[in-house]
Amino acid sequence: PQNQYTMCWLDYKRCEDEEYLKKVIPFISNIFILDNNYYFRNAALELKEAIKNIFGVEPNIQTTSYLDFHRGTLIGKLGNEVIEKFLEKEEKEQIGNEGFLIKVVATKTQNIILLVAKTESGIIYGTFELINRLRVKSNLSSLYIIENPKAPLRVINHWDNMDGSIERGYAGSSIFFSNNRVKRSLKRVRDYARLLASIGINGVVINNVNVRGKAIWLITPKYLPELSEIAETFRLYGIKLYLSINFASPIYIGGLSTADPLDPDVFKWWQETVKTIYSYIPDFGGFLVKADSEFNPGPYVYGRSHADGANMLAKALLPYGGVVIWRAFVYNCLQDWRDTKTDRAKAAYENFKPLDGEFLDNVVLQIKYGPMDFQVREPVSPLFGGMEKTNQMIELQITQEYTGQQIHLCYLGTLWKEILEFDTYCKGKGSYVKRIVDGSLFGWKYCGFAGVSNIGSSINWTGHDLAQANLWTFGKLAWNPDRSVEDIAKEWILLTFGDDKKVVENILWMLLNSHRIYEKYTTPLGLGWMVNPGHHYGPNPEGYEYSKWGTYHRADTKAIGVDRTSKGTGYTLQYHPHWQKIFDDIEKCPEDLLLFFHRVPYTHRLKSGKTLIQFMYDSHFEGAEEVDVLIQKWEELRGKIDEDIFNRVSERLKMQKEHAIEWRDVINTYFYRKTGIPDEKGRLIYP
Ligand code: GCU
Secondary structure (H helix, E strand, O other): OOOOOOOHHHOOOOOOOHHHHHHHHHHHOEEEEOOOOHHHHHHHHHHHHHHHHHHOOOOEEEOOOOOOOOEEEEEEEOOOHHHHOOOOHHHHHHOOOOOEEEEEEEOOOOEEEEEEEOOHHHHHHHHHHHHHHHHOOOOHHHOEEEEOOOOOEEEEEOOEOOOOOEOOOOOOOOOOEEOOEEOOOOHHHHHHHHHHHOOOOOEEEOOOOOOOHHHHHHHOOOOHHHHHHHHHHHHOOOOEEEEEEOOOHHHHOOOOOOOOOOOHHHHHHHHHHHHHHHHHOOOOOEEEEOOOEOOEOOHHHHOOOHHHHHHHHHHHHHHHOOEEEEEOOOOOOOOOOOOOOOOHHHHHHHHHHHHOOOOOOOEEEEEEOOOOOOOOOOOOOOOOOOOOOOOEEEEEEOOOOOOOOOOOOOOOHHHHHHHHOOEOOEOEOOOEHHHHHOOOOOOOOOOEEEEEOOOOOOOOOOOOHHHHHHHHHHHHHHHOOOOOHHHHHHHHHHHHHOOOHHHHHHHHHHHHHHHHHHHHHOOOOOOOOOEOOOOOOOEOOOOOOOOOOOOOOOOOOOEEOOOOOOOOOOHHHHOOHHHHHHHHOOOOOOHHHHHHHOOEEOOOEOOOOOEHHHHHHHHHHHHHHHHHHHHHHHHOOOOOOOHHHHHHHHHHHHHHHHHHHHHHHHHHHHHHHHHOOOOOOOOOOOO
16 A cells, blocks of 8 residues: 655655666575575665665565575675675774675675675664665765764653643644554654664654653553554664653552662662563663653752763663663753843753762663754853763754754754864863764764654654654764765755756755754844743744743844853853853853853944944845745756645745745834834834
């Protein structure tokens, strides 16, 4: 039966290039599996299916001991005699646990592609890499790849609820849950696992960090039999299952009177629970915990520290190799707007910095990229580089909560890359965020990337077809944050839309410029928020101004922004002195973050010589206008892109234009009313 959904970048199209086909056929008409197990057979079947679709030939899969190695693709593990004959010593040494090698042997008598790895995970990652290289018609005579992921943990966080809804999901309902049950058909889950394996993901948390109602019971035999099937589906693709837990589970499920992490009965309860989980899921990844955060229970309830809480769970998981991923998103969400001393931006650091060195080895602190909450731009959280003795993961939001909710085109790769390239200076020059979260700077074993998922049951997985690029890029950057995003985005376009020059050029332009455009017509200069409360879509300049969430810009008729310098709330003091000095100084502070760090008069002159108020007007007019360029670039591709996709994206771009105009006018009018200063260029600002 026809799929009810596309396969994104894994939609294999027939290769029309006869020349290439001729060259490639000898190498792919046989697939030899040298380690015959379930996982290798699965990898071989992936390859076979792909070859069938792309080249129209059906390779034989051979698992017999008699092998004729003259023509075909050899899939095998390091250590296998036959495989090792083809490898140099240095090559073998370079293949890490999840890595792989692809090498071509082309002589008069041999046409062989070797795919070698140390583990089953490496084989499946390598299989997809090989498929994709064949799809972009890589030259076989020079095909030689040794790849190892930089970061050990590359995890997707789903904020899926058991009723099937997804918190901050903009692409339909959950593929895992509906009607308070685990879905019975795993076909889509399997296709999802394939997509994730093809971008090198190795972990997935399938339930929301806000664990309420039935979801609290996911860690019990009530749901574990079904979860073990999901885990098995993911396992085939090198991906481990993790679960979000409610810290007060011992009370809810266990009937205990407390969830105090230092209470022996509480610990015993968790030990038993963990033992049961592993009896169903032997390679269970571990727990993701949102504690003492936005009304979720945590150790503070019992006067204990977050280290007490995390370590107790870590001890229970340790015998099985599980980890505790503990979120640093802890702040006072019941602030009084009149209180100007408390600064939410400082909260994560204040809560966690004092605990540096107290966490056990199998605890990882998961830190949102910025100190607030996934705004269109924020400075890098000072916790990166601020805690040298604590394993850390960076949390990025693939789902576009504050960045246009997959109605607006907003490619996030460019922003993420800037964050990863930020030099914290914590160990001197070159202490980049990417080197912290990949573990190399401090030699951590557990660390990496967490991305909040943007997928759901919609036909194209992500609502906006071009938002698939965000998922792709998250995986690729987690695998190798040193790669350029241009390169990553281009590869996605080639695999998704083919190699037509105009298609590649235009979509690349659209992706690479889209975040800046979105920022320009929404909240530039690090301003943030100004969204409608609750659902967070559309402009509302004072939507969060008098609320309890700690998110204020405090605009009056003269100035806007919060002074977070060492003379203000003192937030800048959380950074290395190198950055503290820069952020403190209004002249040196990167302009993109000006209103995050400073309270600035509207008449203040920016580097360009423009006043702040004029910049605001210009930015909003320009941003909304640049959406026309996005539309035009897309329009130029009519006829070159699959019609369904073309129309879906056109629809979204049309909405983006309307909503960008709304942003422009609301924000411009807001500033005009506050200041009474007219636009120098005399454009229409509604009074
Ligand atoms: C944001 C988001 C919430 C989410 C929270 C979190 O505040 O709006 O829906 O639960 O982040 O990351 O825990």
